Amino acid sequence: MDLLTGLVTISLMVPAVFAGVAGVHPGRASPAPRVTRRVLLTASRGDVDHIVIRGGTWEAIGYELGKLAKEKYGVKLLSFTSPAVGMEKEAYIRSVYPCLAEKIRGIKRAYGIDPADTSVDASILPLTVMTPACSALFLPPSMTASGHATSGRNTDWVAAPGKDGKKKFPKNSLEAIMTNLLGQAYVLELYPDNGYATLVLGSTELANVFTDGINEMGLVVQLLQDDEDVNTADPEAPLGGGKSTAISFSHAMRMVLEQCATVAEAKEKLRAVTMTVFGLAAMHALIFDTSGNAVIVEIDTKKNRVVFTDYKNIPVPLTNYAVHLHPDVTAMVPKYPDEPYDDTVRRRKLHDFVAGHAGKFTTDDVWNAMALVEANMDTAPDPHFTGEIFRPVWTVVTDAHDRSMVVKYFLRDGPGYDPVRKAHETVYAEPFTFWLRR
Secondary structure: OOOOOOEEEEEEOOOOOOOOOOOOOEOOOOOOOEEEEEEEEEEOOEEEEEEEEEOOOHHHHHHHHHHHHHHHOOOOOEEEOOHHHHHHHHHHHHHHOHHHHHHHHHHHHHOOOOOOOOOEEOOOOEOOOOOOOOEEEEEOHHHEOOOOOEEEEEEEEEEEOOOOOOOOOOOOOHHHHOOOOOOOEEEEEEEOOEOOOEEEEEOOEOOOOOOEEEEOOOOEEEEEEEOOOOOOOOOOOOOOOEOOOOEEHHHHHHHHHHHOOOHHHHHHHHHOOOEEOOOOOEEEEEEEOOOOEEEEEEEEOOOOEEEEEEEEOOOEEEOOOOOOOOOOHHHOOOOOOOOOOOHHHHHHHHHHHHHOOOOOEOHHHHHHHHHHOOOOOOOOOOHHHOOOEEEEEEEEEEEOOOOEEEEEEEEEEEEEEEOOOOEEEEEEOOOEEEEOOO
């Protein structure tokens, strides 16, 4: 099978000139949200929680998320540089993302903050600082045995930073999913009275930021680190608060999930908003729908524009370099060709896996593809991470037609080691399956 290059288009980042909620429809009203929380896995540093909030207004949902953040996770809200900055940001959010404006009111109520107080950023409930260095593969319905739009995705992160690799990785405990910067992971389902129901996986932030998400219309959004489109203008830009009066790239992706039914709607929505880029690392997104349409969304920070790379019924591998700068993976020269976790090496592995495959792809094929590019090495190719140990956090297979996610959380190293692949054997928990159901 040939893997074709996507069509790149760009859009200038300009403020929105209209308000509206695309794709919102009335649901069944309930007096108050029904909230359930189940612990899937546990470790001394934190849990993997499955949280479901059914019914309620966006304000009521924001209140429940705020209560969880404050009482269960001990989250402290981030401050703006001044109340005037917060006032401007909240006004902008009301104009482009009214669902979030309602959530903010609920979060403030949960924290006992006056609605008029704009000194703190209630649009974000930060759990930890994490920019997932990941891999993903989208397969359109025409290429799968099920006839469903399907993706595989690894979320990888630093497991045990140390100097010169001397700090050993914990082999025999669930600490593997909770070490260092990653102190919490969750599965979150929201079923608002008005708006699309959503199912997301996350760990960085509870109210809006996620890594993998699907809505009830079958639109899928997956966020990965983008190592090239960094915020050189404001390298210290925080995830929230600070001096930004726009919404973050991650907030914009949550907006897409809550308000859009198709890739076309997502692109229209993103063209109309101003987004900021997190200073620690940029992100890009893979968005696809049940029709086989897909798009990679990136922010060209040098030219201050949103860039769309479009695909129609074409498989899409994605790792951590800017696709708009390197649209043809076969023409790229790996920066670290001998390192299995090099961005280009990983994307080529996915490219070659698809190109060399005969027949339709099964779900097992997707799991096998993601195993080829998982983080299972004791050093990273980038010298910035010398001595740090990378491992998976989870692997997920998402089915857009079924509105489902099957997730395997990484537990520990196994006994085996492959010196050729420079790869450890990895041990995962039994898979959890989640369906988005009204």
